[in-house]
Amino acid sequence: MRPLIPTLLLLLLVCLSPLAQAERLRIVSDDWAPYLFQDNGQPQGIDYEVTNEVFKRLGIEVQWQFLPWRRCLAMVEQGLADGVMDIFQVDSRLGYLVYPDEPMSEAEFVLYQARQRPHPVARLEDLAGLTVGTSPGYTYNAAFSDSPLFRREAAPTHEANFGKLMLGRIDLLVTDRRVGHYLVRQLGLEQSVEALPLVISRHPQYLGLARKPGREALAQAFAEELRRFKQEPAYAAISARYLGNQDFPFAVEQQDSGTR
Structure with a gap:
């Protein structure tokens, strides 16, 4: 009752x-x-x-x-x-x-990469020279958003970011862990994409x-x-x-x- x-x-x-x-x-x-x-x-x-x-x-x-x-x-x-x-x-x-x-x-923003193009990223400094897919209107934190070491490239949708990742147009993308897990399953990318352990923000x-x-x-x-x-x-x-x-x-x- x-x-x-x-x-x-x-x-x-x-x-x-x-x-x-x-x-x-x-x-x-x-x-x-x-x-x-x-x-x-x-x-x-x-x-x-x-x-x-x-x-x-x-x-x-x-x-x-x-x-x-x-x-x-x-x-x-x-x-x-x-x-x-x-x-x-x-x-x-x-x-x-x-x-x-x-x-x-609770949201936990992490990086996703294509398994065929892995990047050993354990800290933000390891993103030097790379291009990371982001979402317009999202600010992840000052250290990530303002870093001059790597390039941030926004896509209109989260699905579009995964498409760009698979085509090699970006090196990594950042999104919430659950959002990424859900989309990877929906797009049939379980064998092609993986999340990295580094947490950008929570x-x-x-x-x-x-x-x-x-x-x-x-x-x-x-x-x-x-x-x-x-x-x-x-x-x-x-x-x-x-x-x-x-x-x-x-x-x-x-x-x-x-x-x-």
């Missing part, structure tokens, strides 16, 4: 009821499989399903829109969207975003809510219900559908934090 909602959360839900009745939240993100993405025009993904369930329990309807990441950031900053999914906490965004204090998931990912009246209460209620849902078998079942039994142990080396 599901536990009773704590008194504090109940009061928050009462305060939120006018919001739930007055509007449908519009949340934007880019394709970020397996966290959230579109398949034949239908939203899917771990964080997509979890977010929908949490808001359903809060009595709030959600409308999703998938856009390039830079446009997602611009829309939420300009108040054209109510929230953005799987965003990192950055001080410069606190003026227009409210974050629940419970993260959706960060919790959050739902970011546009800063408006009542959003602090909504963020708190969302965090409380998200924590509760994470303890239920249904939460583990959602992750298993997208990740299977794949374990993602942390690599031994880590650089400073990055930004998505």
Whole structure:
């Protein structure tokens, strides 16, 4: 039997009821499989399903829109969207975003290489003279983004980066470990591509809510219900559908934090 909602959360839900009745939240993100993405025009993904369930329990309807990441950031900053999914906490965004204090998931950015063209990379200095595929609008950390030792080349999609890697147009690419693992399977590249142990950055990912009246209460209620849902078998079942039994142990080396 599901536990009773704590008194504090109940009061928050009462305060939120006018919001739930007055509007449908519009949340934007880019394709970020397996966290959230579109398949034949239908939203899917771990964080997509979890977010929908949490808001359903809060009595709030959600409308999703998938856009390039830079446009997602611009829309939420300009108040054209109510929230953005799987965003990192950055001080410069606190003026227009409210974050629940419970993260959706954790991103771990690593490098991928073609097995036929291996590169012995154990630290950033080993990237000297190479070209690394990146994603537009993503800043991984200052050490990586500002290094003069190697070239960064953005591609319009994560799939495009893997295509360029296979064609030898880039030497390596950087993406989240789970995103890379998922795409490698989807693209049938298990025997052709591998992740390197070096971690470029590691960060919790959050739902970011546009800063408006009542959003602090909504963020708190969302965090409380998200924590509760994470303890239920249904939460583990959602992750298993997208990740299977794949374990993602942390690599031994880590650089400073990055930004998505």
